[in-house]
Amino acid sequence: MEIIVCVKHVPETAEAEIAIDSSGKGIKTEDLVFDINEWDDYAVEEAVLIKEKLGGRVTIVTVGSEDADKTLRKCLAKGADRAIRLTDKAFDGSDAYATAKILYGVIKDLPFDLILTGTQAGDDGYAQVGVILAGFLGIPHATMVKKIELMEGFTRVNRELEGGLEQVMEVGTPALLAVQTGINEPRYVSIMGIRKARQKELKVLGLNDLGLKEEEVGESGSWITVEEMFIPPVEKEAEILVGGLDAISSKIVETLRARGLI
Amino acid sequence: MTELFVLAEHRRGELRDVTFEMLTKGRELIARADVDLTAVLLGHNVKELAIRLADQVKKVLVVDDARLKDFNEVAYQKVLTHLISERKPVLILIGHTSFGIDLAPSLATKLNVPLATDCIDINFEEKKPIVVRQVYGGKVNIKASLRTSESYIVTLRPATIEAKEVKPIGGEIIEVASPLKEEPTTKRFIEYFEPPAGEVDITAADVLVSVGRGIKDADSMPIVEKLAEALGGAVACSRPIVDKGWLSADRQVGTSGKTVKPKLYLAVGISGAFQHVSGMKNSELVIAINRDAKAPIFRAADFGVVEDLFKVVPILTDRVLQEKKSSK
Numbered sequence: 397m398e399i400i401v402c403v404k405h406v407p408e409t410a411e412a413e414i415a416i417d418s419s420g421k422g423i424k425t426e427d428l429v430f431d432i433n434e435w436d437d438y439a440v441e442e443a444v445l446i447k448e449k450l451g452g453r454v455t456i457v458t459v460g461s462e463d464a465d466k467t468l469r470k471c472l473a474k475g476a477d478r479a480i481r482l483t484d485k486a487f488d489g490s491d492a493y494a495t496a497k498i499l500y501g502v503i504k505d506l507p508f509d510l511i512l513t514g515t516q517a518g519d520d521g522y523a524q525v526g527v528i529l530a531g532f533l534g535i536p537h538a539t540m541v542k543k544i545e546l547m548e549g550f551t552r553v554n555r556e557l558e559g560g561l562e563q564v565m566e567v568g569t570p571a572l573l574a575v576q577t578g579i580n581e582p583r584y585v586s587i588m589g590i591r592k593a594r595q596k597e598l599k600v601l602g603l604n605d606l607g608l609k610e611e612e613v614g615e616s617g618s619w620i621t622v623e624e625m626f627i628p629p630v631e632k633e634a635e636i637l638v639g640g641l642d643a644i645s646s647k648i649v650e651t652l653r654a655r656g657l658i
Numbered sequence: 659m660t661e662l663f664v665l666a667e668h669r670r671g672e673l674r675d676v677t678f679e680m681l682t683k684g685r686e687l688i689a690r691a692d693v694d695l696t697a698v699l700l701g702h703n704v705k706e707l708a709i710r711l712a713d714q715v716k717k718v719l720v721v722d723d724a725r726l727k728d729f730n731e732v733a734y735q736k737v738l739t740h741l742i743s744e745r746k747p748v749l750i751l752i753g754h755t756s757f758g759i760d761l762a763p764s765l766a767t768k769l770n771v772p773l774a775t776d777c778i779d780i781n782f783e784e785k786k787p788i789v790v791r792q793v794y795g796g797k798v799n800i801k802a803s804l805r806t807s808e809s810y811i812v813t814l815r816p817a818t819i820e821a822k823e824v825k826p827i828g829g830e831i832i833e834v835a836s837p838l839k840e841e842p843t844t845k846r847f848i849e850y851f852e853p854p855a856g857e858v859d860i861t862a863a864d865v866l867v868s869v870g871r872g873i874k875d876a877d878s879m880p881i882v883e884k885l886a887e888a889l890g891g892a893v894a895c896s897r898p899i900v901d902k903g904w905l906s907a908d909r910q911v912g913t914s915g916k917t918v919k920p921k922l923y924l925a926v927g928i929s930g931a932f933q934h935v936s937g938m939k940n941s942e943l944v945i946a947i948n949r950d951a952k953a954p955i956f957r958a959a960d961f962g963v964v965e966d967l968f969k970v971v972p973i974l975t976d977r978v979l980q981e982k983k984s985s986k
Contacts, residue, residue: 409794410871410929411950416798423798492763493773515759520793522775523754524763531767536732536844539760554851557669557756558816558913563729564848578901619772624801628792634946634962641970644963645977648945651961655943657865657922658889658981 397452399443400511402499402526403436403471405464406519421622432467435514439575441582442544443512444475450546453477455506459487459498465598472593473585484602489615492524498613499525500532501606510551511572515539523574530572538567539574661747662688665738666699666711667757669729670850673707676753678821680814681714683780684751685824691782693748700737702727713826723836728850731760732842739768740837747809749787754813762813772804773811778818787812795931796954816913817936856908858892865891865922868911868938871898872927872948872967879904881971882926888978894918896934912937927967930955947971 407428415424432440443454454476458464461483468479482498490498503511511530516523523539530537542562543554551569554562556576567573603610615621637644652658664684667674677697684695697711697718704722711718719741725733734757742750742765750765752758754776766773774780778799779790787810791800804810860866867886873879886893893909900910911918913933923941927948928934935958938944946959947967956962963970 407794409797413952414794414797421800423794492775493766518795521791523759524773524775527760527763528767531764537760537764538845540756552848555756555760556914557850558674559917560853560907560910560915561669562851562853563756564851565730566846566848568844577897581903619766619805620774620802621805622800622802623788625793625798626801628796628799630957632957634944634956634959636951636956636962636964641965641973644965644970645974648961648963648974649977649981651943651945652889652922652978653981655921657943658978658985 397446397450397510398506398508399446399452399454400503400506400508401436401439401443401454401456401471401476402511402513402529403440403456403458403467404433404514404517404519405430405458405460405467406433406517409519416625416627421625423625430463430466432470433514433517433519435516435518435575435577437514437582438577438579439512439514440471440474440476441580442575443510444583445580446510446544446546447475452509455480457499457502458482459490459495468598469590469593470585472596472598473589474583476596478597478599480599480601482601482606484613486603486610486614489618490613491618491620492520492522493528493619494613494617496525496528496532497608497617498606499529501608502601503529504533509570511535511570513572513574515541515574515576526572526574533572535570535572536567537572537574538565541573541575542579544573544579660692661694661696661717661745663696663698663742663747663750664715665750665752666697666707667753667755668699668701668704668707671707673710674753674755675821676755676814676816677711678714678823679816679819680751680753682822683814683819687749687780687782696747698738698741700726700734708831712829712831714824714829716827716829718829718831719834720831721834721836723838725838725841726836728847729757730842730845730847731764732845733838734761735765735768736842737837738765741834742769742771742809750809750811752811752813754815758813762811766811769809771809771811772807773813774802774804775813776815777812778815780812780814792932795929797952815932818932853907856906858909860892860894860909860911861916861918863892863918864920865889865924866894866911866918866920866941867891867924867926868894868896868928869899869926870896870928870934872929873899876902876904878968881968881975885924885926885971885975885978888975888982889922889924891920891922896928896931925955925959926971928955929953930958
């Protein structure tokens with residue numbers, strides 16, 4: 397099995413303080429910790445699980461700066477065999493559509509039986525790249541995938557729908573599957589493991605290597621242009637209870653008593 | 659006269675709420691432009707759904723084909739490519755749902771039409787759509803424009819726009835012959851699968867103590883279980899807890915889980931992503947505990963506690979137990 401996994405190196409923002417940068421179109425990233433996009437972590441795990449069962453090779457591809465090597469090394473330590481980083485100044489400002497074009501630039505010449513991605517990224521959350529890439533490659537896809545069974549010539553997948561329901565689909569292979577979180581339990585890797593994976597191949601390619609023109613990527617090759625970033629208006633805000641843990645607990649108990657909840 | 663398409667979403671014979679939310683937004687958009695609002699319904703034996711839509715919109719395009727009975731992106735994409743190429747609508751609205759996520763980027767790529775996904779609002783400025791989206795887990799928003807084109811595709815986040823129904827207008831139902839020639843071979847719908855129900859029905863509980871990522875590891879789960887027990891309630895959770903396998907899927911509150919309306923919803927260590935909030939926002943009383951004062955959950959709560967949950971929850975549990983004891 398030749399499996400390609402597309403990953404993204406993203407800032408962790410769930411518990412971090414977010415500030416808008418001087419361009420007014422992005423966030424300040426200096427103080428943020430970057431890591432593999434959560435959805436992609438599950439995609440890498442799924443690829444490694446398949447490889448461990450059936451044999452083959454797992455190739456990781458990302459579009460990003462040199463910083464993304466941290467994520468690539470992590471993927472290699474998890475069991476991927478090689479990594480390709482697509483880096484070029486011309487790629488800056490690429491939206492999901494342009495990013496898919498960049499990925500297509502390298503993947504079109506690689507052998508694969510399966511391409512795995514995360515359903516979406518935790519930063520911009522477009523949930524588009526995988527499906528657009530499949531469209532360029534002319535292969536079928538499935539998104540929100542919670543279960544993968546590989547058969548001869550096709551794969552049977554469970555897609556997550558709303559309200560706890562799933563949809564079972566059969567998709568012809570080679571296919572692109574965009575996985576949902578929870579499909580497996582991503583393994584942890586030690587610092588030692590990451591250090592050891594340094595011996596594995598990590599290739600860097602740019603615009604010219606992919607045969608792309610400058611206007612096809614970046615902002616000019618995108619569908620979407622960010623005009624402005626802003627802090628969302630507050631419609632409703634909770635009354636924040638203060639005064640120390642005891643006082644807060646008493647206030648909650650009082651509130652619950654008043655409503656007959658205790 | 660050009661058109662604005664709203665793709666009706668339905669499952670197992672019922673129109674999904676997002677359809678009416680999109681129609682509401684569509685009505686608002688056409689009020690300021692010389693554009694017709696058209697609902698597009700693909701399915702099989704969907705006469706009743708077409709009539710229901712025609713109550714709300716002047717024109718309903720219906721493509722009836724057995725191959726469109728259950729959602730299949732390949733079949734949907736082919737039919738919509740045909741309809742869009744023929745009628746050149748200025749905008750196609752699709753729900754940012756599991757169906758929309760599978761379909762919209764594939765349709766946009768096929769037609770080479772710019773697409774903006776997961777939008778919470780859309781407006782036209784100088785004939786170009788300007789969309790508003792949430793990024794970084796809802797902490798900041800962006801306003802974005804789309805590349806100039808004859809048509810645009812936008813997917814709208816469900817449960818963001820309040821659906822408003824108009825008095826039934828008895829719109830026209832137009833049947834369009836299905837352009838599908840063969841069964842889609844690269845993708846086949848097999849069946850729906852409903853994970854087995856567990857022993858606790860969180861939708862029936864008056865009190866829910868709901869736990870999120872902030873709990874950090876499985877060994878800490880008993881502290882929320884104790885609080886739930888003290889309050890006589892059940893333990894629910896947000897998605898990461900199910901993903902990690904610490905609670906079963908039937909405990910999950912949110913878009914992909916259950917929608918709950920308890921008398922008390924106590925959110926512990928939950929950041930409040932919209933997928934979660936849309937499953938609990940109609941609770942009678944919401945109290946949120948999170949150490950991040952900027953966590954979106956505080957915008958969905960009545961009372962907030964900005965503290966470390968590991969410190970607050972045990973003290974609160976003791977207080978509740980004391981209170982119950984003294985009132986006996």
